[in-house]
Amino acid sequence: MKRLIVGLLAMTAFSYAAYADVVIIANRNVPENTLSRKEIKEIFLAKRVRWGDHSRIHAATVRDAGIHKMFLKQHLNKSHAKWKLYWKRMVFTGRGVPPISFDTEAEMLAYIAETEGAVGYVLSGEIQDESEASVKIIRIR
Amino acid sequence: MKKTIVLLFTLCVTPGLSEGFGLIPDAHAFDADQIQIHGFISQGYLISSDHDFWFVATEDGTFQFNEMGINFIAEPLDNLRLGIQLLSRDMGAVGNNKVEADWAYGDYRFRNWLGIRAGLMKRPFGLYNQIRDIDAARTGVFLPMGVYPDIARDFYLATQGVGVYGILPGGLSYEVQYGTVPLDTDDGIVKIIENDLGFQTKNIDNDDVFAFMLRWNTPLSGLALAFTGLSMGDVVAETNAGRINATKFDVYVPSLEYEFGDFSFSAEYRYQNTEMNLNGQIMMMDEILEAWHTTAAYRFTDWFELGLGYSVVYDNKDDKDGERFKQRGLPGARAWRKDIALSTRFDINDYWIFKLEGHYIDGLRNVTSDLSGDPSEDWFLFAAKMTFSF
Numbered sequence: 001m002k003r004l005i006v007g008l009l010a011m012t013a014f015s016y017a018a019y020a021d022v023v024i025i026a027n028r029n030v031p032e033n034t035l036s037r038k039e040i041k042e043i044f045l046a047k048r049v050r051w052g053d054h055s056r057i058h059a060a061t062v063r064d065a066g067i068h069k070m071f072l073k074q075h076l077n078k079s080h081a082k083w084k085l086y087w088k089r090m091v092f093t094g095r096g097v098p099p100i101s102f103d104t105e106a107e108m109l110a111y112i113a114e115t116e117g118a119v120g121y122v123l124s125g126e127i128q129d130e131s132e133a134s135v136k137i138i139r140i141r
Numbered sequence: 142m143k144k145t146i147v148l149l150f151t152l153c154v155t156p157g158l159s160e161g162f163g164l165i166p167d168a169h170a171f172d173a174d175q176i177q178i179h180g181f182i183s184q185g186y187l188i189s190s191d192h193d194f195w196f197v198a199t200e201d202g203t204f205q206f207n208e209m210g211i212n213f214i215a216e217p218l219d220n221l222r223l224g225i226q227l228l229s230r231d232m233g234a235v236g237n238n239k240v241e242a243d244w245a246y247g248d249y250r251f252r253n254w255l256g257i258r259a260g261l262m263k264r265p266f267g268l269y270n271q272i273r274d275i276d277a278a279r280t281g282v283f284l285p286m287g288v289y290p291d292i293a294r295d296f297y298l299a300t301q302g303v304g305v306y307g308i309l310p311g312g313l314s315y316e317v318q319y320g321t322v323p324l325d326t327d328d329g330i331v332k333i334i335e336n337d338l339g340f341q342t343k344n345i346d347n348d349d350v351f352a353f354m355l356r357w358n359t360p361l362s363g364l365a366l367a368f369t370g371l372s373m374g375d376v377v378a379e380t381n382a383g384r385i386n387a388t389k390f391d392v393y394v395p396s397l398e399y400e401f402g403d404f405s406f407s408a409e410y411r412y413q414n415t416e417m418n419l420n421g422q423i424m425m426m427d428e429i430l431e432a433w434h435t436t437a438a439y440r441f442t443d444w445f446e447l448g449l450g451y452s453v454v455y456d457n458k459d460d461k462d463g464e465r466f467k468q469r470g471l472p473g474a475r476a477w478r479k480d481i482a483l484s485t486r487f488d489i490n491d492y493w494i495f496k497l498e499g500h501y502i503d504g505l506r507n508v509t510s511d512l513s514g515d516p517s518e519d520w521f522l523f524a525a526k527m528t529f530s531f
Binding site for chain 1 (some may be wrong): 177179181210212214216219220222224226244246248250251252262263271272274275277278308314358360363391400401402403404432441443446486491507516530
């Protein structure tokens with residue numbers, strides 16, 4: 001019975017993770033507060049490299065397969081395999097290098113908080129109170 | 142070849158870089174002080190049921206089918222990226238593992254809508270010309286052969302000059318290049334001329350080339366339309382028979398691409414108008430080449446992808462039956478090639494890829510072995526390739 005409860009809890013947690021929303025976050029000095037889905041895609045594919053005030057965009061990702069795959073699916077409409085394929089194409093033609101990648105969300109959050117122009121993502125529940133957070137949430141328009 | 146092996150071996154055993162070669166499971170490309178190093182090595186095997194193809198001894202089976210490259214990318218300034226990729230490749234009589242700069246350019250991007258590049262740049266031509274040598278970046282061993290002939294790779298590959306590019310509102314993006322084409326008498330395009338005409342080329346040079354790409358990522362997610370083209374000035378080849386001058390070489394490729402999750406589909410049409418004379422007097426060629434392909438691929442798992450493609454090319458769209466060859470006592474099938482390709486790709490891990498590919502081919506265009514007698518118009522080509530990239 002105990003195993004069953006643990007199993008059900010684990011499944012619940014997994015289900016939450018599988019269906020949780022991934023929100024876009026950015027350094028507090030980033031001029032934009034909203035982005036379209038197309039702009040988000042362009043930013044993480046290095047097609048859009050400047051914010052509205054022409055300052056440099058620094059995109060960041062997390063190596064953790066779970067949240068990264070959710071981000072790719074929800075915001076870029078790409079599978080992880082297609083994402084890797086895209087960056088192979090970019091680096092071997094000299095047209096760009098992948099976003100800086102971190103082992104944990106905490107590391108990425110710290111990077112975004114400290115780096116002007118930085119943008120990344122977290123699970124929606126990660127930031128409870130935006131007014132007290134070190135980063136800001138970018139709304140999708 | 143020896144130099145290439147030594148270079149890659151040195152990189153392989155250098156502390157830190159050995160991670161990049163997959164010796165350590167959690168490896169990633171070397172990144173120190175903002176210099177990124179990436180590389181790849183591919184070794185393939187080709188065998189056909191009949192004929193040699195693209196100057197490769199496919200009928201006997203051959204391992205003379207490889208490429209290896211290494212690149213260095215740095216961003217010394219906020220707006221500026223510098224990079225170079227060295228490439229060595231072999232495909233039968235072409236390439237022979239000579240180490241050359243594949244691309245080497247500076248990229249200054251100060252607006253989303255405007256970036257400037259200068260140097261040796263991969264040329265936009267169709268959707269996939271720029272990734273032509275990057276085996277890890279596509280499903281199949283070969284790109285669709287009709288639209289992307291590997292034997293003429295050097296002719297289409299890169300522009301030495303300047304370019305501008307950027308993204309525009311409404312999902313549009315563009316790239317324009319102007320410069321020259323680095324050509325050499327060892328290039329496949331020269332071997333085609335020599336094979337078809339029986340001439341020996343002493344020197345080849347060309348005038349300027351203008352190339353462009355306009356791409357529209359449509360409001361339907363995953364659907365993109367593109368139009369690429371290039372126009373080349375005079376290409377002059379000094380041969381033992383005289384001066385061959387290609388006075389016109391214009392190519393246009395409209396493309397469609399659709400990607401949805403693990404599914405991808407593309408269709409492209411290549412229109413190529415060529416005029417060529419000998420010594421400014423004898424018109425040798427005034428033809429419009431026509432080619433197209435449709436290709437679909439689906440990734441079933443993290444490690445397995447399947448692709449299916451159909452590709453067609455006609456030397457001269459006004460002589461699809463090859464009457465001009467028949468008049469010379471040659472097989473009319475030299476005028477076309479219709480190719481059904483089935484590709485499998487196995488991603489062993491993030492670094493190693495293995496591919497198997499089969500082609501059922503109708504036609505003899507670019508067959509380079511003896512075509513006397515009654516050569517079979519229907520034949521098979523089989524390709525296997527292993528690639529490591531980091």
